[in-house]
Amino acid sequence: EVQLVETGGGLVQPGRSLKLSCAASGFTFSNFWMSWTRQAPGKGLEWVASITPSGGTTYYPDSVKGRFTISRDNAQSTLYLQMNSLRSEDTATYYCTRGAYYWGQGVVVTVSS
Amino acid sequence: DIQMTQSPASLSASLGETVTIECRASEDIYNGLAWYQQKPGKSPQLLIYNVNTLHTGVPSRFSGCGSVTQYSLKIKSLQSEDVASYFCQQYYDYPLTFGSGTKLEIK
Numbered sequence: 001e002v003q004l005v006e007t008g009g010g011l012v013q014p015g016r017s018l019k020l021s022c023a024a025s026g027f028t029f030s031n032f033w034m035s036w037t038r039q040a041p042g043k044g045l046e047w048v049a050s051i052t053p054s055g056g057t058t059y060y061p062d063s064v065k066g067r068f069t070i071s072r073d074n075a076q077s078t079l080y081l082q083m084n085s086l087r088s089e090d091t092a093t094y095y096c097t098r099g100a101y102y103w104g105q106g107v108v109v110t111v112s113s
Numbered sequence: 114d115i116q117m118t119q120s121p122a123s124l125s126a127s128l129g130e131t132v133t134i135e136c137r138a139s140e141d142i143y144n145g146l147a148w149y150q151q152k153p154g155k156s157p158q159l160l161i162y163n164v165n166t167l168h169t170g171v172p173s174r175f176s177g178c179g180s181v182t183q184y185s186l187k188i189k190s191l192q193s194e195d196v197a198s199y200f201c202q203q204y205y206d207y208p209l210t211f212g213s214g215t216k217l218e219i220k
Binding site for chain 1: 114147149156157158159162168200202204207208209210211212213214
């Protein structure tokens with residue numbers, strides 16, 4: 001059974017950093033593209049980042065480009081999202097996803113002073 | 114960036130009714146379109162991909178159609194468990210973009 005478990009969320013002050021992790025199991029992690037998608041409270045979905053199976057290529061929307069970094073450790077079957085220079089508008093539930101089919105339960109990030 | 118305009122924002126219908134949700138892309142997305150269902154407090158669940166292919170386990174009363182820039186999700190014989198928010202997503206090009214969502218309620 002495919003499982004994606006996100007950790008690392010919490011309350012952080014504007015301008016600070018936070019790193020999310022996603023532990024994957026139930027499939028060969030190194031074979032798949034992985035992504036992060038977020039959802040602000042009461043709002044819609046926003047794609048945040050994607051990474052190729054090798055980790056060699058990454059993609060971001062302009063809203064996070066230069067501030068967020070997606071990475072992966074295929075040996076540990078873990079996906080990461082390093083978030084720097086956080087803003088209040090980054091407050092959201094962050095989901096780790098494998099393609100369109102599999103989503104984690106989400107982790108809450110709150111950016112507030 | 115490809116904009117996805119989804120309508121209506123909310124929808125109220127009776128049990129057994131048929132409802133349709135629309136999504137319009139700002140340019141041709143070459144059928145790279147998926148629909149998701151999200152129940153309160155839960156992660157989104159894939160319903161349909163490639164415009165009209167039902168994901169495993171999705172009831173056949175859900176269907177999708179469309180092409181070029183116009184796409185729709187139809188739910189026949191509305192059931193109480195269909196109460197949720199529905200989102201379209203284009204995955205033809207980066208940045209991946211979603212519609213703003215449709216909140217479906219039972220009248």
